[in-house]
Amino acid sequence: MSSTATHGTDTLRVGDREYQAVIGLEVHAQLLTRSKMFCGCSAAYVGAPPNSNTCPVCLGLPGTLPVINRQAVEYTVRTAVALNCEIPEFTKFDRKNYFYPDLPKGYQISQYDLPLSRRGWLQFHVDGEQRRCGITRVHLEEDTGTMYHAGDVLQSATSSLVDCNRCGVPLMEIVGEPDLRTPEEAREYLIWLRRVLMYIGVNDGNLEQGSFRCDANVSIRPRGSDQLGVKVEIKNMNSFRAVHHALGYEIERQRQVLEQGGALPQETRGWVETQQATVSQRSKEYAHDYRYFPEPDLPPLQLEAALVERIRGELPELPDARAARLRRQHGLGDYDAGLLTATREEADTYESVVATGVGAKLAANWMLGDVARLANEHRLPLQQSGLGVAGLAALLRLLEAGTISGSVAKELLAELYRDGGDPAALVEQRGLGQVSDAGALSSLIDEAIAQGSKAVADFRAGKEAALQSLVGYVMKQTRGRADAQLVNRLLRERLGG
Amino acid sequence: MSFTGGTVAASAAALREGGVSPQELLAEARAQFERVDAEVGAVLTQTWELAERQAADAQRRLREDPGAASPLCGIPVALKDVLCLEGVACTAGSRILEGFHPPYTGTAVQRLLDAGAVVIGKTNCDEFAMGSSTENSAYRPVRNPWDRSRVPGGSSGGSAAAVAAGMVPYSLGTDTGGSIRQPAALCGVVGFKPTYGRVSRYGLIAFASSLDQIGPFAHTVEDCALVYSAIAGHDPRDSTSSPTAVEDPMETLRGGIAGMRLGVPHEYFGEGLEPGVRRAVEEALRVLEGMGATLDEVSLPSTGAALSTYYIIAPAECSSNLARYDGIRFGMRKEHDALLQMYLDTRGCGFGAEVKRRIMLGTYALSSGYYDAYYRKAQKVRTVIAEEFAAAFERVDALVCATSPTVAFPLAAREDPLSMYLCDVLTLPVNLAGLPGVSLPCGMADGLPVGLQVIAPRFQDARALRVAHAYEQATGWHRARSPLVEATA
Amino acid sequence: MPLTPEDIAHVAMLARLGLSDEERSRYGAQLDAILEHMTRLNDVDTSPVGETAQVGELVNVWREDISQPSLSVERALANAPAREADFFRVGAIQE
Numbered sequence A: 001m002s003s004t005a006t007h008g009t010d011t012l013r014v015g016d017r018e019y020q021a022v023i024g025l026e027v028h029a030q031l032l033t034r035s036k037m038f039c040g041c042s043a044a045y046v047g048a049p050p051n052s053n054t055c056p057v058c059l060g061l062p063g064t065l066p067v068i069n070r071q072a073v074e075y076t077v078r079t080a081v082a083l084n085c086e087i088p089e090f091t092k093f094d095r096k097n098y099f100y101p102d103l104p105k106g107y108q109i110s111q112y113d114l115p116l117s118r119r120g121w122l123q124f125h126v127d128g129e130q131r132r133c134g135i136t137r138v139h140l141e142e143d144t145g146t147m148y149h150a151g152d153v154l155q156s157a158t159s160s161l162v163d164c165n166r167c168g169v170p171l172m173e174i175v176g177e178p179d180l181r182t183p184e185e186a187r188e189y190l191i192w193l194r195r196v197l198m199y200i201g202v203n204d205g206n207l208e209q210g211s212f213r214c215d216a217n218v219s220i221r222p223r224g225s226d227q228l229g230v231k232v233e234i235k236n237m238n239s240f241r242a243v244h245h246a247l248g249y250e251i252e253r254q255r256q257v258l259e260q261g262g263a264l265p266q267e268t269r270g271w272v273e274t275q276q277a278t279v280s281q282r283s284k285e286y287a288h289d290y291r292y293f294p295e296p297d298l299p300p301l302q303l304e305a306a307l308v309e310r311i312r313g314e315l316p317e318l319p320d321a322r323a324a325r326l327r328r329q330h331g332l333g334d335y336d337a338g339l340l341t342a343t344r345e346e347a348d349t350y351e352s353v354v355a356t357g358v359g360a361k362l363a364a365n366w367m368l369g370d371v372a373r374l375a376n377e378h379r380l381p382l383q384q385s386g387l388g389v390a391g392l393a394a395l396l397r398l399l400e401a402g403t404i405s406g407s408v409a410k411e412l413l414a415e416l417y418r419d420g421g422d423p424a425a426l427v428e429q430r431g432l433g434q435v436s437d438a439g440a441l442s443s444l445i446d447e448a449i450a451q452g453s454k455a456v457a458d459f460r461a462g463k464e465a466a467l468q469s470l471v472g473y474v475m476k477q478t479r480g481r482a483d484a485q486l487v488n489r490l491l492r493e494r495l496g497g
Numbered sequence B: 001m002s003f004t005g006g007t008v009a010a011s012a013a014a015l016r017e018g019g020v021s022p023q024e025l026l027a028e029a030r031a032q033f034e035r036v037d038a039e040v041g042a043v044l045t046q047t048w049e050l051a052e053r054q055a056a057d058a059q060r061r062l063r064e065d066p067g068a069a070s071p072l073c074g075i076p077v078a079l080k081d082v083l084c085l086e087g088v089a090c091t092a093g094s095r096i097l098e099g100f101h102p103p104y105t106g107t108a109v110q111r112l113l114d115a116g117a118v119v120i121g122k123t124n125c126d127e128f129a130m131g132s133s134t135e136n137s138a139y140r141p142v143r144n145p146w147d148r149s150r151v152p153g154g155s156s157g158g159s160a161a162a163v164a165a166g167m168v169p170y171s172l173g174t175d176t177g178g179s180i181r182q183p184a185a186l187c188g189v190v191g192f193k194p195t196y197g198r199v200s201r202y203g204l205i206a207f208a209s210s211l212d213q214i215g216p217f218a219h220t221v222e223d224c225a226l227v228y229s230a231i232a233g234h235d236p237r238d239s240t241s242s243p244t245a246v247e248d249p250m251e252t253l254r255g256g257i258a259g260m261r262l263g264v265p266h267e268y269f270g271e272g273l274e275p276g277v278r279r280a281v282e283e284a285l286r287v288l289e290g291m292g293a294t295l296d297e298v299s300l301p302s303t304g305a306a307l308s309t310y311y312i313i314a315p316a317e318c319s320s321n322l323a324r325y326d327g328i329r330f331g332m333r334k335e336h337d338a339l340l341q342m343y344l345d346t347r348g349c350g351f352g353a354e355v356k357r358r359i360m361l362g363t364y365a366l367s368s369g370y371y372d373a374y375y376r377k378a379q380k381v382r383t384v385i386a387e388e389f390a391a392a393f394e395r396v397d398a399l400v401c402a403t404s405p406t407v408a409f410p411l412a413a414r415e416d417p418l419s420m421y422l423c424d425v426l427t428l429p430v431n432l433a434g435l436p437g438v439s440l441p442c443g444m445a446d447g448l449p450v451g452l453q454v455i456a457p458r459f460q461d462a463r464a465l466r467v468a469h470a471y472e473q474a475t476g477w478h479r480a481r482s483p484l485v486e487a488t489a
Numbered sequence C: 001m002p003l004t005p006e007d008i009a010h011v012a013m014l015a016r017l018g019l020s021d022e023e024r025s026r027y028g029a030q031l032d033a034i035l036e037h038m039t040r041l042n043d044v045d046t047s048p049v050g051e052t053a054q055v056g057e058l059v060n061v062w063r064e065d066i067s068q069p070s071l072s073v074e075r076a077l078a079n080a081p082a083r084e085a086d087f088f089r090v091g092a093i094q095e
């Protein structure tokens, strides 16, 4: 579909009227607890054989009762304070009643009218501009099981299969205000939200495996109107790309319907990756009526101010604040600061390298350049590589002190990343120290001039670049150990440049 | 009289004095079961093999250290079939749970096992504990041991009848709106519903979570106190179970009632009370007064709305609690290629009429547009009812009244659901307020037992038992036995 | 206000109860009678009181985040009316 929808602007045209999209996102994030929300089964269900991670409680067997996982409550409070939410003193669980094979009890324990938190906001950036999106509420509930439909897992399947391993995994629902106007904004909001959740250690941010899931509500309305159009809910978006594409598609679809004088029904649509389109999930609707009522098996929660304050005090510096500090403290640009704070591990690594005395700019260049490339190549973060964070710092200090040249540093980095070892010892042992003594280089300078008569002539004729091949000769002969700047200077002196 | 037709205390003493062994008690229980249960229908699942092993185990424990063994060690017991015992079929009186074998044991039952109990079987009950006559069992009705043409009350009719018929000296039941006290009254035994939160509900197949409570049936108040002591106490698996320490009811059981103020709730002596019941209960009040208690008339003005409150809250919770019976992970299923039809057929065929009626009622009360008028309003009236009890308990130590407005009625006498619901009109307010209540025999009307109800403030379970024990010891109605027991004497 | 046949059908569908026509009309009449009785709720003045969802004053009842062993697959599936490999099997979702 064409991209009449947003690119840089949020204006849509329907006939000669200006329209605008309104997007609200609902994120479901699994919490990184050890055990499930209401029973002792492991919350780490991924990869477990089907139905091997269940117990009478999460299978919903008759007679069983839920018991709240305290850590899940604390993680949700942590998220709520990180998202600037109000946390009322009193909150409770409710039952949301509906039938589905992946919901063993026939109801989901969730929160209805008194959620754990409400009225917060998330700050994020789009093209270097700061934006803010309201957070309606963050509440706590339990995940459902997993359904596999004919053909999904077993060739022989003629029907649907249910795996209860995921039943009861703690799940946070983060409902955003309809403050977003473009697919780009929506994508950035999600990227930043995911980053915050991972920073505070409550979620692992895995969209593919579904530990971080997103649904969207999309409508369009005349610009300037303060009324929402008919909301369409979009599901099945399993990547940031999918969110971006699905919203772009859906906004344009709605625009076209209106342009052709059609009406938009309130409906749920699924993003179908193979068609790059949203498709109506038309179901015989028995008008959903979840019959929420207070969960009688669980006493309510009274979250004392002291508990909330303790959790607030334990909150790590959040990515936005950290990027701002790196810019201020180390003079980094927006882009570099953003990349270096993309994950808490990355930012911690950067700061610990800098703390050893390595220059902030140098550390940033190496981490975002060669280190990032190696990490990608080996599919192994620096922290787990042979080099490690301390090794990187040591190597960069050798470079900064002039003990080794840049090209030696580059070679060593690649080798140590893979095999490990002590950079200083290796430099010593292999004699890789930088040659920065003019006397020692003198005969090599002579050799370079003798073998490169064409380059010498070109240089003397004014071709500055010709000097590089002479420098390169010396570097090659010293296996990169020569101080390139010094060689450059010596050559110029000799050639009377 | 046989041991199994007698008291727990007598069996416990005989076990220690060597007058009888757990195996002999078990054999007696089995003989009585085989003699009378075809007529009574109290037991749905027999567990003789398990019982044999438990009896042998109890024998060992009694021989090794009789002093350390619980008073319940080696004594036969029957469990209402809503209580889960690992590996033993559990039906809740419903077709929909046919074939279900729980892979775990509930807390109260486990505490009995730990005490050395010998489980002879699972008792018949109204389907999912919904009913007041045990006629709603999907398997067969239970008959009253005093008159087999009459009902034993319900929903724990099988547990009450098993004791009344002398099969076991005690049993466990559950009480959501009177399901222990009312059948105890109709079967002439003692039944005790503890304070909500005193006995763990873990392993009790839920009917209405905020009202359900497990409790004992026995011939004496003392026996009920012994069983209560064994099963009560905090359980981390039930978040609604109270963490406060359980008072030992045995310490105060014999304290008497001289100087106690007993409240007589005016509204509980209304028109619905059968004359025979009224006579017996009023006579009991005179006995209590004669023992030195002061009787005070008190008023619980919202009693008239309690039935409506209960029949909103209990069905609402049940409609949700029973959603898990979907034919997927356990129990019965009516196979169909299409999921929706499988749900409809399984639940349509698997549940009986009363259960479906209550699911319909509860679903309606919670549904959009009706929640405020029914469920929310009922929750508020519930608050008022609890506050009225609390106010009464500022003036009196306990309340005394009838347990059931009638004696046992003939089978099939109450076809209209509302008339059946009225059976619990004197017991269900106690559940709404979470109070402890005892029913104990206080005489006969037309040859059928009448029950006296003692109600105490929350967590004053020991006080309720103390008042009941004092009355029982002063009158001796607890020595009366149904014809089925007398015959074995 | 008596329940209409549509109300009864709607409630039965919400509760996933397959009812016969006879059951529907019987339950309709019985629920009407019961709901009529429920009007007694309005006899009680509840304006000054809160709602009781559960008796007892417990709050913050929770457990520490400790993982416990799960059931074996065999035990988890032992009660299943229909099983395929190590899954619970259900019919096609055609809703």
Ligand SMILES: [Zn+2]
Binding pocket: A036, A039, A040, A041, A053, A054, A055, A056, A057, A058, A059, A168
């Ligand atoms: Zn579990």
